[in-house]
Amino acid sequence: RTPHLAVVGATGAVGSVLLGLLSEHADIWGEIRLIASPRSAGRKLTVRGEEVEVVALTEDVFDGIDVAMFDVPDEISARWAPVAVAKGAVVVDNSGAFRMDPDVPLVVPEVNACAARVRPRGIIAVPNCTTLSMIVALGALHAEYGLRELVVSSYQAVSGAGQAGIETLRAQLSAVSGTELGTTPGDVRRAVGDTLGPFAAPVALNVVPWAGSLVPDDGWSSEELKIRNESRKILGLPDLRVSATCVRVPVLTGHSASVHARFEREVTVAGAHEILAAAPGVVLCDDPAEGEFPTPCDVVGTDPTWVGRVRRSLDDPRGLELFVCGDNLRKGAALNTVQVGELVVGENSSL
Numbered sequence: 001r002t003p004h005l006a007v008v009g010a011t012g013a014v015g016s017v018l019l020g021l022l023s024e025h026a027d028i029w030g031e032i033r034l035i036a037s038p039r040s041a042g043r044k045l046t047v048r049g050e051e052v053e054v055v056a057l058t059e060d061v062f063d064g065i066d067v068a069m070f071d072v073p074d075e076i077s078a079r080w081a082p083v084a085v086a087k088g089a090v091v092v093d094n095s096g097a098f099r100m101d102p103d104v105p106l107v108v109p110e111v112n113a114c115a116a117r118v119r120p121r122g123i124i125a126v127p128n129c130t131t132l133s134m135i136v137a138l139g140a141l142h143a144e145y146g147l148r149e150l151v152v153s154s155y156q157a158v159s160g161a162g163q164a165g166i167e168t169l170r171a172q173l174s175a176v177s178g179t180e181l182g183t184t185p186g187d188v189r190r191a192v193g194d195t196l197g198p199f200a201a202p203v204a205l206n207v208v209p210w211a212g213s214l215v216p217d218d219g220w221s222s223e224e225l226k227i228r229n230e231s232r233k234i235l236g237l238p239d240l241r242v243s244a245t246c247v248r249v250p251v252l253t254g255h256s257a258s259v260h261a262r263f264e265r266e267v268t269v270a271g272a273h274e275i276l277a278a279a280p281g282v283v284l285c286d287d288p289a290e291g292e293f294p295t296p297c298d299v300v301g302t303d304p305t306w307v308g309r310v311r312r313s314l315d316d317p318r319g320l321e322l323f324v325c326g327d328n329l330r331k332g333a334a335l336n337t338v339q340v341g342e343l344v345v346g347e348n349s350s351l
């Protein structure tokens with residue numbers, strides 16, 4: 001029979017992108033049940049051109065559901081994903097609750113689709129958006145050259161911090177627009193006042209070298225460790241050397257990263273171009289002489305990982321420098337979730 005889908009967290013920033021994707025993609029689903037907190041129950045949202053009423057998250061909402069896509073905070077997923085599994089659903093979870101669980105595969109279909117088949121807990125995890133902004137391109141290069149080390153600096157959009165992040169940047173931009181702020185220490189900070197929202201410093205007219213929470217004692221942020229741990233798990237490289245610095249920038253949507261990747265074999269720019277141009281889910285946009293390189297304002301709303309500024313490291317024939325950009329709400333979250341759900345349905349034998 002046609003599989004039934006539940007979307008848990010349907011009203012959030014990622015949830016609304018997810019409903020748009022379900023409306024655009026081939027319609028493989030029977031019922032699509034929209035689930036959210038009791039506060040949002042009763043709201044009507046449009047999916048596949050039809051209005052659907054949002055229902056509150058309870059045990060009964062998973063009755064008859066084959067696949068449940070979760071986009072909710074970690075603690076909600078931790079509590080409710082096992083409930084959905086107990087009711088017979090395969091859960092595709094976009095939170096951090098299960099990503100590093102050895103019994104939960106962490107899946108990016110272009111890179112490790114086959115990992116989705118082995119899911120002892122009935123849960124498949126989707127990586128964090130920052131990892132997803134680069135891993136499709138790196139997976140393709142790894143298959144040819146053998147990845148050994150990554151040094152990453154991210155440039156993360158405010159929508160990575162949800163609706164609150166978007167509202168904060170908008171409020172701060174209004175507070176500073178038309179002024180001559182940004183010329184003396186503290187002037188922007190005073191202008192934005194207490195509208196820091198989820199950020200550690202003003203994000204308008206600024207960059208903030210912090211995303212996520214402090215990992216006790218060592219100075220790394222949770223976001224930086226996610227890049228390391230998730231890249232290792234997805235690529236099946238438990239000893240991959242990874243150093244990341246995560247930075248929040250005044251962009252609404254579209255995460256970018258500057259990546260230094262070191263490989264087992266020598267690399268060439270022509271070879272890397274050929275691999276990236278042929279890689280599913282990647283668009284090569286690399287002609288700096290013509291001003292062509294990806295930027296978040298050009299890639300927002302699109303599905304692929306965009307790659308430009310490909311250079312062989314000047315002092316290392318095994319090193320490549322790249323700049324990658326992707327929509328953090330689409331491939332970085334909703335699209336990968338939908339793709340994994342479609343993968344599960346495609347297995348058809350093991351729903």
Ligand code: 2RA
Pocket residue numbers: 128129130156157159160161211212223
């Ligand atoms: C962020 N990566 O950009 C996070 C969201 N999961 O804040």
